[in-house]
Amino acid sequence: MTSPLLELNHVSRTFMVKKQQIKAVDDVSFSLGTGEVLCLVGESGCGKTTTGKIIAGLLSPSSGKIFFKGNDISTLSKDQHNAYRLGVQMIHQDPYASLNPTQTIFEILATPLRYHKLVKTDKECRDRVLSLLELVDLTPPDDFVEKYPHQLSGGQRQRVSIARSLTVNPSFLVADEAVSMVDVSIRISLLRTLSHLKDELGLSVLFITHDLALAKYFAWDGRIGVMYLGRMVELSPAPFLVDHPQHPYTQVLLSAIPEADPDITRKKQSLQLRSMDVPSLLRLPSGCSFHPRCPRFAGQLCQEQIPSLTSFYDGSAVACHLVMDDRKKDVIKA
Amino acid sequence: MMLAQQETNLPPTISIKNLSIDYKAKRGQVQAVRNISFEVDRGEAMALIGESGSGKTTIGLGVVGLLPPTAKIRQGEIIYRRAADGKIVDEIDVLKLNPQQIRQFRWKECAMVFQGALNAFNPVLRISDQFADTASAHNALRGMALKERATEILHMVRLDADRVWRSYPHELSGGMRQRVLIALSLLLEPQLIIMDEPTTALDVLTQRNIMDVLKDLRKNLNFSLIFISHDLSLAAELADKVSTVYAGKIVELGDVYTVFRNPYHPYTIGLIHAVPTLAGRKEDLTSIPGSPPDLINMPTGCKFHPRCPLADDQCKTQEPDLEEIGKGHRVACWKWQTARETLKRFKAS
Structure with missing residues (x-):
């Protein structure tokens, strides 16, 4: 077996808040192969963006190891580290803030090309910029090169932002809520472009979103990871996770989402949490951090022991004592 | 406060006719609302759905008279009708009200719940003072009576009234603030409430909680609701009627x-x-x-x-x-x- 493109091994990240340590990301492990998609979902503050930033090299993990193309990134030489940073590119949430308003689209895309010496002549540079614009469906590209960001719509700006991330030929994209600021009617076409690029260029994508329906759609052939208070609580193939949620948190989350169909949404039974309060990261509950709210709470074990993410033979992985107990026979022994 | 049978035969709470609103901009006139007409019946919820910039919010602001100075109502009519004891007791032509009258109309007859609840509160006042401010502006409740009424509606939106009453806005979570704002909109028992993206920017579970609160309120109180959203699922779940808005x-x-x-x-x-x-x-x-x-x-x-x-x-x-x-x-x-x-x-x- 070839080694995966990216592997996170028990990665944690702590921050100091009010002279106290908080764990934004706690013991997260997963790997992603070439051309694979993983959607990270969860509520605000669950650590999904921090995880994305760690992978993109914008933050370093407090503990744990990250392997990129089989190499531990903390031991890379300067050149290798640069290559890794170029290999993993990030698409940000807000296309109104992430593009320099004083530069034309051409300058925005040409700057990284020139800086990293990816093009030799001006002619080559222009050709590359035009082909990048075409790649993200901004056609005809000649109409866009001389424009400034403010002349473009939100969806078009986000396409420029995607094109910019592709200038340095990355093999891995981290898209942090990349379509949530874009109007509903153009989200799907943006996602299609992203999907298409993934297939065409063989990119791996970590897609961070709070919208499970969107995650199911985008990660159709990939996986969804659900995070809660810094930990991965469930990691399964996308349609499977949505159709057969196992972790009580995933179940509650899915039951709470309204559907854009009055017949379905009004019949939906939402599961009740035991408490509406989200625990503060400063005072995390003992044991399973979901236990004070969990509708399936089962006493001592949940309060005392942190459940670890356990893989099952059907390809799903869940961090819950009760699920583990229900499915003892299906557990893949490490 | 139950929805009385006889009330369903009454004319609509609000009738908007041929409303057009423009904004003045450097490049020219922005036609934000173009010749819109609709009605909302007693106890009915109407959802306005559409993309950003389609003019949904402008309609809402027009009804409560909070349009910015650059806006101009080119034509139209907004008629609000207050009902009591099974008959219409007051009919108000909203666009003809003077500034003094519209201040009284707003909140007492028609309240608006804004998107982003943090910005809707005064950050240096406790929730109790925000309620008192609203009440005194309308010469309504004060003292113990105010506190009783507030406690009652804070309970309705599933908040711990004692805790919230003494808090400052920043001490509450986003979902709690949104619910306080909903409670505040109910304070003077308006017969029309406008909610502009009431659950946008809230987490899934908080959003669910607010939707459940709204469903409860609609069951127990008799008010008409216009809510503005880009989220179809919200309309699917809460609305009786839906309007799709495109280009005003x-x-x-x-x-x-x-x-x-x-x-x-x-x-x-x-x-x-x-x-x-x-x-x-x-x-x-x-x-x-x-x-x-x-x-x-x-x-x-x-x-x-x-x-x-x-x-x-x-x-x-x-x-x-x-x-x-x-x-x-x-x-x-x-x-x-x-x-x-x-x-x-x-x-x-």
Whole structure:
């Protein structure tokens, strides 16, 4: 077996808040192969963006190891580290803030090309910029090169932002809520472009979103990871996770989402949490951090022991004592 | 406060007729609301859905008289009717009110819950003072009576009244603030409440909680509701009627079940198919081509025609009016009769 493109091994990240340590990301492990998609979902503050930033090299993990193309990134030489940073590119949430308003689209895309010496002549540079614009469906590209960001719509700006991330030929994209600021009617076409690029260029994508329906759609052939208070609580193939949620948190989350169909949404039974309060990261509950709210709470074990993410033979992985107990026979022994 | 049987026969709480609102901008006139008419009946919830910049919020601001100075109401009429004991006791022509009168009208007759609850509060006042401020501006409740009423409505929105009453806005979570704001909107028992994106920017579980609160309130109190949202699922769950707004105009209006099951306007059809659902399959989704129109330099004819696969010469030159095609179902499209069929064929090919 070839080694995966990216592997996170028990990665944690702590921050100091009010002279106290908080764990934004706690013991997260997963790997992603070439051309694979993983959607990270969860509520605000669950650590999904921090995880994305760690992978993109914008933050370093407090503990744990990250392997990129089989190499531990903390031991890379300067050149290798640069290559890794170029290999993993990030698409940000807000296309109104992430593009320099004083530069034309051409300058925005040409700057990284020139800086990293990816093009030799001006002619080559222009050709590359035009082909990048075409790649993200901004056609005809000649109409866009001389424009400034403010002349473009939100969806078009986000396409420029995607094109910019592709200038340095990355093999891995981290898209942090990349379509949530874009109007509903153009989200799907943006996602299609992203999907298409993934297939065409063989990119791996970590897609961070709070919208499970969107995650199911985008990660159709990939996986969804659900995070809660810094930990991965469930990691399964996308349609499977949505159709057969196992972790009580995933179940509650899915039951709470309204559907854009009055017949379905009004019949939906939402599961009740035991408490509406989200625990503060400063005072995390003992044991399973979901236990004070969990509708399936089962006493001592949940309060005392942190459940670890356990893989099952059907390809799903869940961090819950009760699920583990229900499915003892299906557990893949490490 | 139960919805009395006799009240259902009363005229609507609010009737908006041919309302047009412009904004002055450097490049020219922004036609934010164009000739909109609709009514909201007693105890009814109307959802205005559409993309950002379609004019939804402007409609809401127009009703409560909070339009910015650059806005101009070009034409139209907004009639609000207060009912009591099964009959109409007051009829108000909102656009004819003077500034003093509109201040009284706002909140007492019609309250608006804004998006982003943090900005709606004064950060240096406790919640108790914010309630007192609102009450005293209308010479309404004070002292113990105010506290009693506030406790009652804070309970209705599932908040711990004792804790919230003494808090400052920053001490509350986003979901709690939104619920306090909803409670505050109910303080003077208005008969119309406008909610602008009441759950946007809130987490899934908080959003669920607020939706459940709203459903409870609607069951227990008798107010009419206009809510503005870009989120179709919210409309599907809470509304009785849905209006699709595109480029400042209502393009389809009808009962929520009718609109979702049998939409006729290509934009409504497109919107419904553009939103991924949990139950849906990947193939069910299609995107709407193009992007929303420039409200200053609007396309000729039907404003949706540059994005519409069905558009022909008539669509490019003449704008269709909202026409009644079924009981309470109105659509503004030249091709409504064949739209769904044709779009299906387009997708298949």
